[in-house]
Amino acid sequence: MTDMLTGKVVFITGASRGIGAAAARLFAREGAAVVLAARGTGALEKIVAEIRGAGGAADAVALDLADPASIRAAVGRAGELHGRLDGAFNNGAAIQQPGPLETTSDEDVERQFAVNFRGHWTAMTAEAALMRAGGGGAIVNTSSIGSRRANPALPAYGAMKRALDSITETAAVTWAAQGIRVNGITPGGTATEMIDAWEAATPGIVQRITATTPMGRMAEPREIAEAALWLLSDRASWVTGAVLPVDGGAGA
Template sequence: MTNSTDDTNKTDGTGNPAIGLLTGKVVFITGASRGIGAAAARLFTAEGAAVVLAARSTDALERIVTGIRAEGGVADAVPVDLADRASIRAAVDRAAQLHGRLDGAFNNGAAIQRPGPLDTTSDEDIDEQFAVNFRAHWTAMTVEAALMRQGGGGAIVNTSSIGSRRANPALPAYGAMKRALNSITETAAVTWAPQRIRVNGITPGGTATEMIDAWEAATPGIIEANVARTPLGRMAEPREIAEVAAWLLSDRASMVTGALVPVDGGAGA
């Protein structure tokens, strides 16, 4: 495997020069076919990482991989169904087969529920939210940490949500599972710290992704309302969320573990 570590002419996607934040690291990313995950794939490779991208949409993943390789980066695609624990284990195992180790993991994949109040949320929605937004992260973290221990440590970042930090009447099951994710993120950080595995979470606010577009289609006006609640006065771009994940995965964040970092333009302040 040849890893491109010459960042002289690379940028982070905004025109800013890449600084090699993740040089030499192997990073696994779920939910990598679109939105924050796709932005992370491009940013992490610009910053020197070799990435293994996982999602259900393998066609979309292959397009991202092709683009990264065309820029001299190292990327591979693996299919994953986050509702299937065996599929998650197989995807992480594939990362081990490709690179022999794992230095970082960005557990970003998620499912959105059908918007609606708690008393009309279906059993099917609750089951899906549990499987994808909670249990999948538990499974992924466990197998990722096992692989990281073999290399002497690593870093994990879980994507939670601003909706996990307060009441979430529009998305009650989603908010509940993301709050549970916060708990296991903190627990994993304390449990695995002696093995030099750092675990942190990010809690994005409104972000310009396909997920919020689907919410807008179901609940017209949600984007406008979200912007109105955000002191910075706009939605985040996916890359802006990925930037925080990149720092948390890097050695620059070597003393940060068990943190839930807001990336919400001040909406949660």
Template sequence: MTNDTSTTPPTTHPIGLLAGKVVLISGASRGIGAAAARLFAREGAAVVLAARSTDALDAVVAAVRADGGTADAVALDLADPASIRAAVDRVDALHGRLDGAFNNGAAIQQPGPLDTTSDEDLDTQFAVNFRGHWVAMTAEAALMRRSGGGAIVNTSSVGSRRANPALPAYGAMKRALNSITETAAVTWAPEGIRVNGITPGGTATEMIDAWEAATPGIVEQITASVPLGRMARPEEVAEVAAWLLSDRASMVTGASVPVDGGAGA
């Protein structure tokens, strides 16, 4: 008999985990980022939501405000270093400080073998999933250190922890992200800045829907690889990021936390 707790996500209740904190969330218009926006605000944070188009953020901002939270939107293109720095400057203008950053932007490549990955796709993966995070972290850390520190969480992937024949460029850039997460953690620890990563597995987002459309059957394949027997909800991934950004994780830095239902075990 299947244990219900292994297949049914628990219901959680706000406990003020991020009370009083200012948190920047990229990729906040959908999926994990949108779930994080709602969760972090319920946990007491003032959230600044970033995505390529602020139009796409309007509904998320409205939902957070309707629930009594504090939210603002800012345009952010992770492929454009100037846009990233401008978004962090906007946080400074709005709040005068930054306590937490959830770097959640992601670009999915056209699925396929390594030798069919185009130069353009490789360049996109580098710009968004590696360089974009590098630029974001350095800009965020510069603002954080003005008020004595903070916490950064980068979204990597279970695909960064092993061979990734289906998404080779994506996996490679996410593995590189794991490395700079660890390096940033060691570099900025003396300044009170913690840097961690999460490595989600299959998560029920629009990105997975697009992958299923391109490769029918991939959702069933991913689900079959998860010992807990299901894909994650975006909210479940956001819960782990919230804890890492909170003071409850004050001794955790340089970690890459799996959020994959055991798929990477």
């Protein structure tokens, strides 16, 4: 590998599966000491054991993105383990029950706000406090292609991801002078458990996503993680406030 994250401590939410798990493995291979966070630590411990078995450095912490106290505790634990934080990949998310705007429930809206917006907000502020103490760092937030256009099938999800894009840009401007870069990525259709759940609720959605993607296929989780890797690395030292499409041309 290219050792793009050698010597860096990186915190990853939603690390038990999909893009987050792919990022954990990739970042560790690129030299980072990774702290993996998700609600259930069972799956995390398996990834930690895999990374350690390959000679990497990894730890697991429990985190509930709907609970601000849990988020702050998980970020704080990363600081306790390593004494600093250099990078954070805020990737955890919750999918809403697919359906049109008029059938979206209050509970769906509230959960989308709690996890997909407030959870990131809370994580970012806790991460930035650690980074500030260490002289700076880099944060990457996983948004969605659905944040950049109308999202009739997932209206609450799209709305909160669009709000996340806004706070990503605001944080980048606010914290730039403190040496903290903040960027986002907007993945298109990616072969993850979340897409599997959407397919189960709406049969044929994978075929429709593939048909509207110019590159003609779904992304693999590692391909999305590669974009986050670059943004977290020093090779992206002049990039902040960007919301990068990683969607096979679907949003063009």
